[in-house]
Amino acid sequence: MVGIFEDLGFEAGLAAVLGNLVGVVVLATVFLLLPIFTIWVERKVAARFQNRIGPNRVGPYGILQSFPDVVKLLGKELILPRNVDKIPYLLSPIIMVAAVVLIVAVIPLAPTIIGTDLSIGALYFVSVGSLTTIAIVMAGWGSNNKYALLGAFRTVAQLISYEIPLVFSLLIPILLVGSLSMQTIVEFQDTYWIIFYVPTAAVIFLVSNIAEIGRAPFDLIEAESELIAGYMIEYSGMAFAMFYLAEFLHAFLVAVIFSVLFLGGWQGPLAQDVPVLGIAYLTIKSFIVYFAMLWVRMTLPRFRIDHLMAFNWKFLVPVSIVHVLVTAGIWSALPEPDLSGGWFARLGEEFPRMALNLVASVVIAVVSLRLLRQYAEQERQRLSEVTAMVEHKQYPLATTGQGAQSNVIVVGTGSGD
Amino acid sequence: MELGQWAFVAAFFVVAPLLPIAPIVLNRLLAPSRPSETKLDVYECGVETVGDTWGQIKVQYYLYAIIFLVFDVEMVFLFPWAVALGSLDFSAYLAGLVFVFLLVEGLVYAWRKGALEWN
Amino acid sequence: MVPLWMYLVVSAALFCIGAFGVLARRNAIAILLSIELMLNAANINLVAFWRYMNPTVINGQVFAAFVFAVAAAEAAVGVALILSIYRNRQTVMVEDVNILKW
Amino acid sequence: MELTWQAIAFFIFSALTLGGGFAVVTQRNIFHAALFLMLSLFGTAGLFVLLIAPFLAAVQVLVYIGAIAILVLFAIMLTRRLMGLTISLNQQWPAAALAMLVLFGVLLLVLTPVGDDILGQNWSANLPTDGDTAPEVTYITVREIGVAFSTQNGFVLPFEIVSLLLTSALIGAIVVAREDEAI
Known part of the structure; x- marks a missing residue:
């Protein structure tokens, strides 16, 4: 790209800047327009899960449905409510989308096609992702609305909590590869994908990322019954649409990043030589992961906030810490295999390391799930005892203190799960 | 060379905010704007809003934020450790092990003290 | 390339701004923010000296990482203290918290 | 010094850092002051990039903007009655x-x-x-930093002490901030 501008007679420095800008605009716009398609995919898949047809009027199979939606949103009034704190209020949707778009810069699309292969790519992904938190705080504060503020706080508490297992599980592929560069991570997966080494870490990564974008079953962010629509309640028109755009784009980018980190990215037969194949492989993998995320979304009921927090801090965080320590131990104890041979030779050389890690990872998953089940059984036992006490009027219900009341609520919802 | 890569990122930082600004401005130009007293009101539960918006929130949020902060800083040290681990001997692993164990202590304390409880 | 003294001047200016904030703000949280500015100034210095004086040894960046940890610890404990004072005395203004003055 | 792209970037980031810093100490609205702190920290991250310390730049965004600033915002929300303030500076x-x-x-x-x-x-x-x-x-700075953290000739002792510091900060903050503990 830079070369084209140099040929056109621009001075070298300026050509570099222009080339970069054009590349960025193209890359960012392509990704930004993707949600127009993924929203249709999402609605269609959701409809099928619920035995409906979904959008089917505009274009074949309703594929153009998103365009009239965008046009409609453009015609909606952008209301600036009274007493809003204008700067945070208006900056918030912009930062939200920008933070998500920035992730695109480090995604390796093919062996030679990547925005930029930063030496700290994986860390860049986390850093930029943490900017969304600020956008949410700004929206909550700027809206001058109690529900928005409360929603923002819940959301931020959820996001920062789930960032911990996210980063820990991201640490594991980095540990295996020994580099933060995204392209190096993909090249490492030339023999085995990282998901074969550490499937448990992959699952933790996906789960915490789903929580990070606030999708079902972690969609307390927009719990309509409790918080109306959370921090975005006061937004309308395109400003509101930006939050949705950011969510859908982020959801798809999570699928892409997951494919890059755990499913070999662009790796596939002949991808080394034909870059277009690399893009195709990455797209296919990403859509499979995206479908899995939709499946989860359509199947599981919403978490309760205390369960959400407990699940993170008392399950995901300890498990991911143990996983990091175990994988690091195995990795530093094992000798580096000789990877100079052909592909099949490397496949054989790499196998012992892969197998040992796989076994360790599966053991961690099994043991932690056992412990979780044990805990759940205890909890059920305790709840049924409380229920029995209430039924036999042994519980101090008559002298309704605040404590007794809240306990009854726990019984009511707790016995269901 | 390294800086050249960051020029690309810098360009991203310039372009990324412009992408959402464009539709919002377009929206402002295209859509009607007829503000009225009621329309500009705070949307809460249908009745008029009561009290100060910037009210006090629970200290629980703060406790999560502090535990998050400590673990986030831990990452600063664990990322380079993880990257370097493959090229170092076993003592480097032990260094990281001690580091993590010292921090897990803090998590265990928070757990035992009920700071992880949402109530 | 930009000469080293320019980085040092930026860092010095940032430090002075932060120190002014610490001395002149009434709000304890604002004082905390100012302290973060001063720590940042120190970090700019560390990294700039590393880059210009001896980039073959990584010490400057390592020190900067330690400063991050110290800043985080300071923020956590500082905010906890402010919250506790606020709960007991309903204020975050430092001149109202003079119980140790007597 | 000629005006290279690098110099322009340096001046932009310095302006962000210093301007944001100045706003932090002069803004009446404490929430806005915290937002300006983020701007200032972001400028510093840019300076780190120019100094070829990309790891520190990323960490600056992750830790300072993503965690410390959020913590401070939480504190602002927790201590209300700050909005109506007219005087932000003391007499001295x-x-x-x-x-x-x-x-x-x-x-x-x-x-x-x-x-x-x-x-x-x-x-x-x-x-x-x-x-x-x-x-x-x-060299790749992240790996060098990692080596420095975990070898005896490097900083392995400070590395462990940092962990101790963070743990004690965590425990201390929980003890101080919890409502039910008497102070």
Whole structure:
């Protein structure tokens, strides 16, 4: 790209800047327009899960449905409510989308096609992702609305909590590869994908990322019954649409990043030589992961906030810490295999390391799930005892203190799960 | 060379905010704007809003934020450790092990003290 | 390339701004923010000296990482203290918290 | 010094850092002050990139903006009654401003070549005056930092002590901030 501008007679420095800008605009716009398609995919898949047809009027199979939606949103009034704190209020949707778009810069699309292969790519992904938190705080504060503020706080508490297992599980592929560069991570997966080494870490990564974008079953962010629509309640028109755009784009980018980190990215037969194949492989993998995320979304009921927090801090965080320590131990104890041979030779050389890690990872998953089940059984036992006490009027219900009341609520919802 | 890569990122930082600004401005130009007293009101539960918006929130949020902060800083040290681990001997692993164990202590304390409880 | 003294001047200016904030703000949280500015100034210095004086040894960046940890610890404990004072005395203004003055 | 792209970037990031910092200490609205702190920290991250310390730049965004600033925002929300404030500076602010201006003046004299001319002393002679003398960084900094953290010749002891510091900060903050504990 830079070369084209140099040929056109621009001075070298300026050509570099222009080339970069054009590349960025193209890359960012392509990704930004993707949600127009993924929203249709999402609605269609959701409809099928619920035995409906979904959008089917505009274009074949309703594929153009998103365009009239965008046009409609453009015609909606952008209301600036009274007493809003204008700067945070208006900056918030912009930062939200920008933070998500920035992730695109480090995604390796093919062996030679990547925005930029930063030496700290994986860390860049986390850093930029943490900017969304600020956008949410700004929206909550700027809206001058109690529900928005409360929603923002819940959301931020959820996001920062789930960032911990996210980063820990991201640490594991980095540990295996020994580099933060995204392209190096993909090249490492030339023999085995990282998901074969550490499937448990992959699952933790996906789960915490789903929580990070606030999708079902972690969609307390927009719990309509409790918080109306959370921090975005006061937004309308395109400003509101930006939050949705950011969510859908982020959801798809999570699928892409997951494919890059755990499913070999662009790796596939002949991808080394034909870059277009690399893009195709990455797209296919990403859509499979995206479908899995939709499946989860359509199947599981919403978490309760205390369960959400407990699940993170008392399950995901300890498990991911143990996983990091175990994988690091195995990795530093094992000798580096000789990877100079052909592909099949490397496949054989790499196998012992892969197998040992796989076994360790599966053991961690099994043991932690056992412990979780044990805990759940205890909890059920305790709840049924409380229920029995209430039924036999042994519980101090008559002298309704605040404590007794809240306990009854726990019984009511707790016995269901 | 390294800086050249960051020029690309810098360009991203310039372009990324412009992408959402464009539709919002377009929206402002295209859509009607007829503000009225009621329309500009705070949307809460249908009745008029009561009290100060910037009210006090629970200290629980703060406790999560502090535990998050400590673990986030831990990452600063664990990322380079993880990257370097493959090229170092076993003592480097032990260094990281001690580091993590010292921090897990803090998590265990928070757990035992009920700071992880949402109530 | 930009000469080293320019980085040092930026860092010095940032430090002075932060120190002014610490001395002149009434709000304890604002004082905390100012302290973060001063720590940042120190970090700019560390990294700039590393880059210009001896980039073959990584010490400057390592020190900067330690400063991050110290800043985080300071923020956590500082905010906890402010919250506790606020709960007991309903204020975050430092001149109202003079119980140790007597 | 010619006006290269790098110099322009340096001036932009410096302006962000200093302008944001100035707003932090002068803004009446404490929430806005915290937002300006983020701007200032972001500018510093840019300076780190220019100094070829990308790891620190990313960490700056992750830790300072993503965690410390969020913590401070939480604290602002937890301590209400801040909105109606009209006076943000105390009575001694002119003295403080004067002291800081003097300090900055002295630092300028010491650090800049212009100051050397005025003083007739060559304080900054030991600093490389031209950035082009700064050697190239040829290694991957993240790995080098990792090696420094976990080898005996490096910083393994400070590395463990940092962990201890963070743990004690965590425990201390929980003890101080919890409602039911008597203080």
